[in-house]
Each structure stands twice: as structure tokens, then as C-alpha cells.
Amino acid sequence: PIPLPLLSLQIFINNEWHESTSGKKFPTYNPSTLEKICDIEEGDKPDVDNAVEAAKAAFQRGSPWRQMDAPGRGRLLHKLADLLERDRVILATLETMDTGKPFLQAYFIDLEGCIKTLRYYAGWADKIQGRTIPVDENFVCFTRHEPMGVCGAITPWNFPLLMLVWKMAPALCCGNTLVVKPAEQTPLTALYIGSLIKEVGFPPGVVNIVPGYGPTAGAAISTHDSIDKIAFTGSTKVGKLIKEAASKSNLKRVTLELGGKNPCIVCADADLDLAVECAHQGVFFNQGQCCTAASRVFVEEQIYPEFVKRSVEFAKKRLVGDPFDARTEQGPQIDQKQFDKILELIESGKKEGAKLECGGLAIEDRGLFIKPTVFSEVTDNMRIAKEEIFGPVQPIMKFKSIEEVIRRANSTEYGLTAAVFTKNLDRALTLASALQSGTVWINCYNALYAQAPFGGFKMSGNGRELGEYALAEYTEVKTVTIKLSQKSP
Amino acid sequence: QIFINNEWHDSVSGKKFAVFNPATEEKICEVEEGDKADVDKAVKAARKAFELGSTWRTMDASERGRLLNKLADLVERDRLILATMETIDGGKLFSTAYLMDLGACIKTLRYCAGWADKIHGRTVPMDGNFFTFTRHEPIGVCGQIIPWNFPLVMFIWKIAPALCCGNTVVVKPAEQTPLSALYMGSLIKEAGFPPGVVNIVPGFGPTAGAAISHHMDIDKVAFTGSTEVGKLIKEAAGKSNLKRVTLELGGKSPNIIFADADLDAAVEFAHIGLFYHQGQCCIAGSRIFVEEPIYDEFVRRSIERAKKYTLGDPLKPGVQQGPQIDKEQYKKILELIESGKKEGAKLECGGGPWGDKGYFIQPTVFSNVTDDMRIAKEEIFGPVQQIMKFKTIDEVIKRANNTTYGLAAAVFTKDIDKALTFAAALQAGTVWVNCYSALSAQCPFGGFKMSGNGREM
Numbered sequence: 001p002i003p004l005p006l007l008s009l010q011i012f013i014n015n016e017w018h019e020s021t022s023g024k025k026f027p028t029y030n031p032s033t034l035e036k037i038c039d040i041e042e043g044d045k046p047d048v049d050n051a052v053e054a055a056k057a058a059f060q061r062g063s064p065w066r067q068m069d070a071p072g073r074g075r076l077l078h079k080l081a082d083l084l085e086r087d088r089v090i091l092a093t094l095e096t097m098d099t100g101k102p103f104l105q106a107y108f109i110d111l112e113g114c115i116k117t118l119r120y121y122a123g124w125a126d127k128i129q130g131r132t133i134p135v136d137e138n139f140v141c142f143t144r145h146e147p148m149g150v151c152g153a154i155t156p157w158n159f160p161l162l163m164l165v166w167k168m169a170p171a172l173c174c175g176n177t178l179v180v181k182p183a184e185q186t187p188l189t190a191l192y193i194g195s196l197i198k199e200v201g202f203p204p205g206v207v208n209i210v211p212g213y214g215p216t217a218g219a220a221i222s223t224h225d226s227i228d229k230i231a232f233t234g235s236t237k238v239g240k241l242i243k244e245a246a247s248k249s250n251l252k253r254v255t256l257e258l259g260g261k262n263p264c265i266v267c268a269d270a271d272l273d274l275a276v277e278c279a280h281q282g283v284f285f286n287q288g289q290c291c292t293a294a295s296r297v298f299v300e301e302q303i304y305p306e307f308v309k310r311s312v313e314f315a316k317k318r319l320v321g322d323p324f325d326a327r328t329e330q331g332p333q334i335d336q337k338q339f340d341k342i343l344e345l346i347e348s349g350k351k352e353g354a355k356l357e358c359g360g361l362a363i364e365d366r367g368l369f370i371k372p373t374v375f376s377e378v379t380d381n382m383r384i385a386k387e388e389i390f391g392p393v394q395p396i397m398k399f400k401s402i403e404e405v406i407r408r409a410n411s412t413e414y415g416l417t418a419a420v421f422t423k424n425l426d427r428a429l430t431l432a433s434a435l436q437s438g439t440v441w442i443n444c445y446n447a448l449y450a451q452a453p454f455g456g457f458k459m460s461g462n463g464r465e466l467g468e469y470a471l472a473e474y475t476e477v478k479t480v481t482i483k484l485s486q487k488s489p
Numbered sequence: 490q491i492f493i494n495n496e497w498h499d500s501v502s503g504k505k506f507a508v509f510n511p512a513t514e515e516k517i518c519e520v521e522e523g524d525k526a527d528v529d530k531a532v533k534a535a536r537k538a539f540e541l542g543s544t545w546r547t548m549d550a551s552e553r554g555r556l557l558n559k560l561a562d563l564v565e566r567d568r569l570i571l572a573t574m575e576t577i578d579g580g581k582l583f584s585t586a587y588l589m590d591l592g593a594c595i596k597t598l599r600y601c602a603g604w605a606d607k608i609h610g611r612t613v614p615m616d617g618n619f620f621t622f623t624r625h626e627p628i629g630v631c632g633q634i635i636p637w638n639f640p641l642v643m644f645i646w647k648i649a650p651a652l653c654c655g656n657t658v659v660v661k662p663a664e665q666t667p668l669s670a671l672y673m674g675s676l677i678k679e680a681g682f683p684p685g686v687v688n689i690v691p692g693f694g695p696t697a698g699a700a701i702s703h704h705m706d707i708d709k710v711a712f713t714g715s716t717e718v719g720k721l722i723k724e725a726a727g728k729s730n731l732k733r734v735t736l737e738l739g740g741k742s743p744n745i746i747f748a749d750a751d752l753d754a755a756v757e758f759a760h761i762g763l764f765y766h767q768g769q770c771c772i773a774g775s776r777i778f779v780e781e782p783i784y785d786e787f788v789r790r791s792i793e794r795a796k797k798y799t800l801g802d803p804l805k806p807g808v809q810q811g812p813q814i815d816k817e818q819y820k821k822i823l824e825l826i827e828s829g830k831k832e833g834a835k836l837e838c839g840g841g842p843w844g845d846k847g848y849f850i851q852p853t854v855f856s857n858v859t860d861d862m863r864i865a866k867e868e869i870f871g872p873v874q875q876i877m878k879f880k881t882i883d884e885v886i887k888r889a890n891n892t893t894y895g896l897a898a899a900v901f902t903k904d905i906d907k908a909l910t911f912a913a914a915l916q917a918g919t920v921w922v923n924c925y926s927a928l929s930a931q932c933p934f935g936g937f938k939m940s941g942n943g944r945e946m
Contacts, residue, residue: 127603127931451550
């Protein structure tokens, strides 16, 4: 047990901690032990309203946040990164307790991503540039890239802190204010960040955090008339509801990072060891709970049997256990609902005729642990080939030609990521152009960095996070046109 | 000493040169004098640090940004020491050095740190079966020659973007003011920059400086200084290996005051715009054009403002003007003041030296200046303010642009039409409206015409 002096389990508004208006609380559980960790104040519409009021006030013309020089915003983001570095062990521990992800991954991957993303956007703060534009006739024309205003952010449970930083960093960098609703399964690290935000010195109201449930607090955000923009990471199903709510209310701007059924294409000339390992990590990382999961592995006919054999070896070796054990590679699934859904899809795989190579069931009678599962002889019409599983299940299929695999890889309403394993330059670049995915990885997987934009084609999302592109999602362009008495060159 | 590969070296020749305090004319210390042989050593180190596969070349871009931020942290830590050095070495007012010079250094380092991992190329949809994209690669070994008027700020303006983009550098600080650059050498080592990434060779222009501009293994030279020397550098670059050249040179910047301007603000900005740092600024607003109706009042208020000065040791509080940098500048300024008197300008105040020790010159104001006088054409680089009269917009645009310089300009008016017309019409790299000297790391800075090539910041 680690003493947690800075963790308040309440609603964070105006740099202060509040009880819920209703007086209700909700529990958060440790998915490894199934024990309750603690109770959290449960936010609902009135709490969201209070948070929005605070965020609006902090965004008023003349407020400390609006008056702050751009480099000052950058300094605050850097300082926040410094505090994350200082409290890295605490945050990684909270994340592991709350999500079940292996501690070493939380420490080295999640926290690393958070710190680097904060520092990346700290650097952009004073480089949000508009343009001067040569228009016809006697006018001087230029654009300003202004902050949008109050941004709602609804974050998921698979990478709770990282997904929060992916939204918070560009939003604050561009001068917006925020109302955040972390996933009800995993609110702890978001609440801890609240105390760090106060410690760093962000003015009150700039960041507000309202833990609660989707249909209540989440819906209050997506329908709110005073929220200017909403960013959501989660399932495609809920993403659609959010976009609908945004349209019905005040046409708030919407960015969505949704699901994927990501093709991983392994050509016969690939470095086979590399491909097997990347495909394995690509689907099993984070207990399979990644929007980027490589959940359709297409292997060129010639190397198919060998690929399957080596993948099964890898899957069998994968150590499942207590996420605080340094040897563990895979922890539990997040909750009973996900657990049941994954097992149901595994059963469908068996029923629809895929060949179960290994795994295929839960590990014990108690707990949310599932054995790493590999299916071969998978065909495109099976449910495991079409639906997002979000669990440790690897479907492997066979292909003959490039044209065929392009068609099959693209024949999905998703389009988040794709990967190609080949040594042939021509093939690599042809596939990179042809695949309908927001990110295409060549001879690697899950290579995600703050500098490179990330987002989905088709129903995997709207808009882009990370990179310079995220700035466009958090600014509103204003064109200023000034009339002159005579034409100037 | 000479800083190469994160180590300190004696000069190859064994020679040293003296560094003086312009307020007292006393020697501060001696510094190892670098010449061609030392520049060669530095270039070798910089070239090695730039090799494919080196620590610097394989470093993540974001890590370069981290190092620049760390350097900013160290400059913040040692702000007092550096400000004191700038004052003693450069004759700069201490409060100005501490607040303005050091402030700008820290901000510029942090600004460029942020850009390090945002140097984007593009993908280009070419005709035919091609996949095309651009990379924005570092140029290589950059030679950087720094002036004596803002030694530390100009040092940072050069190394920050160069390092941010992944280059390695060989810096020659001005021989009058090498101290803060050498101190930076130790901070650069402390911050953790790999050896050879930054090398510092103190020395003189015709020897060390020329060695840099002629060097066959330097890929780019950046120089801030006089237009006269800037031309020599560009020539040398052409004669040697066509190295890329950026130049920040002199100016004779026009400051145009309309009758509808806020007169108090205009007088104050025009005053600071000229007299800042004893007039030793490339952007000095050294031709002030005042619209006829308010001319007399403007001159009267400017004289009042100039007379308020206390001259003295820049380390002491309460002093508003320090010394000029050295005897050469001092004599040149006095000579130009004499020409003003001789050619018929009206000497309103000042007009001669001050004090019995140090290179001090009284704040000087000339009115009734006409465009053909030497003080209206040549860069004085001293505390001498020229005020001239104008009648119409077209006239003043012509007169303001009638110079080979083009660094900065300003216009004071409340009328939006006039402001934007001048913004378009003035041939200057920076045009200020209702202000002067507003510079920030985020804004590009550089000259039209013979005030320079390229942009900094």
C-alpha cells in the first residue's frame, strides 16, 4: 500500500475538490483481485453544469488564462510533465491497480507517452500561426487560429492517463479550457492529475474533472449547449451517439477516436521472426484492449503454416498473471462485461469453423483472465474476422495476391491502422497508398509518437490526434479582412 | 580558452588577447586568441560530431529539444553571473542585461527547443509512378560570427535554431566581448550536448573570422555585424565553397510620426528606439520623420527626454547610459557628430564626449536634419538622434525608402489606413506600428536590401 497524499476522490472544479450534487458515489474495482479500491463522488448533469460554468469563466476575455502569453502556457505544460516524472511510480501504480495492465508497461509505455506528449505540445504553444493572404482588390487579409473555448473530453479505460493527455495537451496548448469525464472503470489517474494541475499553477477553471457514467455525465457533456467542442475515445457505437448529440444540441465540433479491426499483412518475403513478434504484440498488447489491435492477420500462402506455428509458440509462452509481477505480460480484462463479450466471440469462432490453435477459454473460475487465444483457417465472414473483439484473440487468415489482400483488408467499415511486413519497396509503398487506414506501419507495429498524427478513416473516427494536425482540432480559424483606401502591393 | 569537443584548449599560436571594460578602460583579463589553426581544429570536431551515426545525428529530435530546454534552465540558474559579464564586458546597463538580454536568451532557447521535433517535410503528389516526399535535413557544420552589441543574445539567436535543426557549430564571438560566450561553453557541456556539437573560438575578424568565412569544410556561415564586413563574408563564401550565408547587418531605420499620433508615446518610443544601449543597435530608429504640424513640439519633447540622462558605470543602479564599446566606435561617432554640426544641422543638446575615463558620449539631438547630410545617411551606432520634417505621405515613403538599408521601420498614427499603407510600402524587414523595438522569439527578423540576407527567429 502506497500513501497517496495527493489523491482526492472527488469532483475537480476550479482547482478545488467537490462532493457530487446528488451525494451519490460509485465504486472502482481492481480487475486482478476483483476487490473494490475505493468510492468516488459520482458526477451527473448538475456537476457537469458547474464544471462548464467554471471552464467558461476561465475562458472569458481578460481572464488570467486568456491573458497569459503563449509561451507561459508552454511552461505550464512542461512543468506538468516534470511533475508526472516526479510522481511516475505513483501514477503507474494507480493505473495498474485500476486497469489491470502490467506495471512495467504502465511505467515504461503509458507514462513515457504522457510525459513526451506533454513536452511536445508545450513546444507548440507559441507557434500557433495564422497566415497572411493575398486577396483580390484593396484588402489586407490575415487569419488568426483562436482557441475553440470549452472542450469536453471523454476518455476510455484502456489507456486512461495517456488518452487524457492526448486530449489535454493540445487543448491547453491552444488556449482552451477543459471539462474531462474519465471512464467510470478507471477514474483514479485522472483525479491525481487534478492535484498536479493545481500544483503546477494552471489558473482555476482551466481543467475540470467530473468522474461519472457515460449515459449521465457523458451525455450531459455531449448535449451541453455551452461546450464548444467534444473529443471522445471509445467504441464506434458510442461515438455515433456523441456525434448525434452534438448535432442535436449546439453543433459543437467533434473529434472521435473509435474502434478498429486492423489488418496486419505479412508477405512471403518478410522477415518472418519480426513479423511474428510484431503481429503477436500487435494483437495481445494491453490484453488485446487496443483500438490498434492487429485483429486480422493476413499471411501470404507460402509462409502461412510456419507463421501460424510460430505465432502459437509465442502465444503459449505469454505469461498471464498479477500485473504487479515483473514477469507478467498479460493482466486481466477490464470488467465482467468485456470478459463475457470476448468469451462469446471465442465461442462463435469455434462454432463458425475456425481452427482453435491454443487458448480459447478463461484461466480460472474466478477473475477476469483469459488465455492467449490463436485461431487459424479464419475466413472473412466469421464474426471474429468482422467484429472488434478487444481481447487476447488472434485470428490468422491466408491470402494469395496483393490485389486480393488489399480488397479484403479494406472491406470493413473500420480504418484505424494497418501494418505491412515485406522487404520489397514497391510492395510496401503500394500497400501504404492502397490501405484505407489512418496509420500504416511498415515492418513495425504500434509505433506511436507524439510527433506523428493518429486517427481513423471511415468509422474508426473523425479528425486526428497528435502531431501538428491535432492543433487544427483545437483551434477555430478567424479571417480578418481590412479595407484600404488604395490597393497595396 | 578555446572550447572544442567540450574541452578547453590553449591557442595553437600561444597568443592571447586582452578584453577591456569600456566604462573604465581597464583590462578585465586575457583570452586565448584563436586563429586559422584553431578554427581548423574546431571544424574537425564539429564535422566529426555531424557524421552519420554520431550521437548527435542519431539523437531523437525531441531529445535535442530537451537539451535546449536544459540549457535554458542553466542560463536561468546563472542569470546573475551572465548579466554581470555582459555589463562589464559590453558596457551594457546591468538592469537591462539582467531583464532584457538574459530574458530574451532564455525565451529564445525555449522557443527553439519546442521546434526541434516539428521540422516537417512534405509528401508531394508527383506525376508518374512515383512516391515523393521532402526531408528538411540539417545543413551541417555552421560557422557563426557574433557581434559585440548583444553578445549573449546574438550567440543564442544563432546556436538555438542551428542546434534545434540538428547542425553542429563553430562560434567566433566578437573580440571586444568574448566572455559570456565562453561561459556558455561550460553550460553547454553541463547540459549534456555531445562533444563537438558546439565549439567556441575567440579571436579577431581578419584572422579567426576570415578563417571561418573561407573554410572549405564549413557548410554555412551566419554573421551579425556591419554591412561592410557582411559583404566580405559573402564574397569569401562565394570564393571558397559556396557555403550558405545569412547576414544581419546595419540599418538606418526610419521612424515616421504623423500629426494624429499619440505624441507622448511617439516621443518615448522614438527616444528609446534610438538611445537604447547607447545607440548601438542595428534597428536604431536613426531617421525620425515628423509631420510638419507637430514638428516643433516633437523636437522640444525629445530634447527634454534626452537631457534627463545620468551617465556612468553601467553596473551602478540609477545610471541610464553606459559607455560606447571601444575607442574606434567612440571616435567614429564623434566624427559624425562633427559632420552634423559642419553640414548645418541644428545641435539641440549634447554633441561631445563625457567624463574623463571610459568611452562616454553625451546623448545628442540634431534637428533640421536634411536627407543629404552624413548623419542622415550613414549608420552612426551611437547616442545621436536625427529629427527631420515631412509634409506628405508619398514624400515620406520615398524618403524613408531612399537608402541601401532596410532592416526596420516604424509608423505612429491612429489611422488604420495610413498604418496598413505604410506596412505595405516600407522596404523593411520589420515594420512597427505605434511601437518600436518590439521583438520576440516567435517573430521572424531580418533585413531587406543591404541590411541582410535571410531571417532569424
